[in-house]
Amino acid sequence: MAQQTPELAIDARGLVKVFGDNRAVDGIDLHVPAGSIYGVLGPNGAGKTTTINMLATLLRPDEGTATIFGHSVEKEPQIVRQLIGVTGQYASVDEALSATENLIIFSRLLGLNKAAAKQKAAELLEEFGLTEAAKRPLAKFSGGMRRRLDLAASLIAQPPLLFLDEPTTGLDPRTRAQMWLTIRRLVDTGSTVLLTTQYLDEADQLADRIAVIDKGKVVAEGTPDELKKSVGTAALQVRIQNDLQLPQAQQIVEAHLGVKATCSPMTGSLSAPMGNADKVTDVLVALRNAGIHLSEMSVQKPTLDEVFLTLTGHDTKEKDADDE
Numbered sequence: 001m002a003q004q005t006p007e008l009a010i011d012a013r014g015l016v017k018v019f020g021d022n023r024a025v026d027g028i029d030l031h032v033p034a035g036s037i038y039g040v041l042g043p044n045g046a047g048k049t050t051t052i053n054m055l056a057t058l059l060r061p062d063e064g065t066a067t068i069f070g071h072s073v074e075k076e077p078q079i080v081r082q083l084i085g086v087t088g089q090y091a092s093v094d095e096a097l098s099a100t101e102n103l104i105i106f107s108r109l110l111g112l113n114k115a116a117a118k119q120k121a122a123e124l125l126e127e128f129g130l131t132e133a134a135k136r137p138l139a140k141f142s143g144g145m146r147r148r149l150d151l152a153a154s155l156i157a158q159p160p161l162l163f164l165d166e167p168t169t170g171l172d173p174r175t176r177a178q179m180w181l182t183i184r185r186l187v188d189t190g191s192t193v194l195l196t197t198q199y200l201d202e203a204d205q206l207a208d209r210i211a212v213i214d215k216g217k218v219v220a221e222g223t224p225d226e227l228k229k230s231v232g233t234a235a236l237q238v239r240i241q242n243d244l245q246l247p248q249a250q251q252i253v254e255a256h257l258g259v260k261a262t263c264s265p266m267t268g269s270l271s272a273p274m275g276n277a278d279k280v281t282d283v284l285v286a287l288r289n290a291g292i293h294l295s296e297m298s299v300q301k302p303t304l305d306e307v308f309l310t311l312t313g314h315d316t317k318e319k320d321a322d323d324e
């Protein structure tokens with residue numbers, strides 16, 4: 001018996017999708033309040049796109065139920081489709097046409113008359129900073145411009161719920177920041193956004209709540225602050241003068257703090273969550289006793305990277321060989 005809560009934009013329970021013997025989505029629950037930005041955070045292959053596809057009626061769940069604003073994705077897919085917009089990981093617009101032409105076509109398809117379509121296209125191009133490139137064929141667009149146009153196209157219908165699948169993957173920092181602003185503005189005007197990301201800082205910056213998923217399962221859920229608190233109040237970061245001592249430094253840090261540390265060999269640094277900032281003294285003394293010299297040291301609030309490591313035992317960059 002599904003209990004429907006009208007103020008939930010998404011209410012998913014026990015979603016499962018199996019491909020062959022791969023449980024790509026393995027019992028996912030999501031409760032997304034209307035009017036919020038909800039982040040689904042996980043590494044490549046975690047099951048993010050598959051989850052979105054089930055919620056967006058593009059893929060049938062093998063098990064579980066989901067409602068969008070109270071409407072079942074299985075029993076009322078045509079109603080659900082009117083309530084949602086989906087932007088893919090890759091822009092899906094016509095290459096040979098200009099940005100303006102693409103947006104006008106989308107608008108006309110959604111039933112706007114010629115004048116309204118033209119106006120809508122101009123408004124969106126302005127909003128997304130694409131006015132100057134409006135007449136250029138898409139083949140000449142950069143990746144970031146395409147992504148923005150793709151998002152613009154999905155906004156023509158102004159759906160109450162928008163799925164953004166890795167909207168900023170591969171974008172340069174400036175374009176990313178622009179996308180973030182646009183996404184925030186969308187929610188300010190009443191939309192609900194479910195966004196997937198591999199970027200911990202993106203979820204941290206944008207999302208009101210986050211579900212961390214790994215191998216088809218939700219491994220943690222909460223506000224960014226709750227997730228950070230769950231792994232301790234502070235994070236130790238040190239940079240080692242001699243890179244070769246990094247493994248040894250890692251051992252010492254892990255032994256003293258009783259947690260896993262994240263190493264960045266590129267920068268010769270490592271970081272680790274701490275339940276108690278006081279312990280930092282012991283770690284520093286142990287490092288010095290081992291003849292390991294530091295070039296930098298800081299104690300900060302933990303990042304979501306550390307959260308992820310603590311929750312899953314591996315970092316977000318790790319490429320797991322799928323055991324299919």
Ligand SMILES: Nc1ncnc2c1ncn2[C@@H]1O[C@H](COP(=O)(O)OP(=O)(O)O)[C@@H](O)[C@H]1O
Pocket residue numbers: 019022024042043044045046047048049050051322
């Ligand atoms: N159509 C499909 N057929 C077979 N396997 C798939 C299909 N789509 C996704 N998968 C597998 O399901 C798992 C989750 O994929 P996906 O949902 O795309 O992850 P994410 O979006 O988090 O990167 C991966 O192991 C992927 O290889």
Ligand SMILES: [Mg+2]
Pocket residue numbers: 048049050089165166
């Ligand atoms: Mg994906």
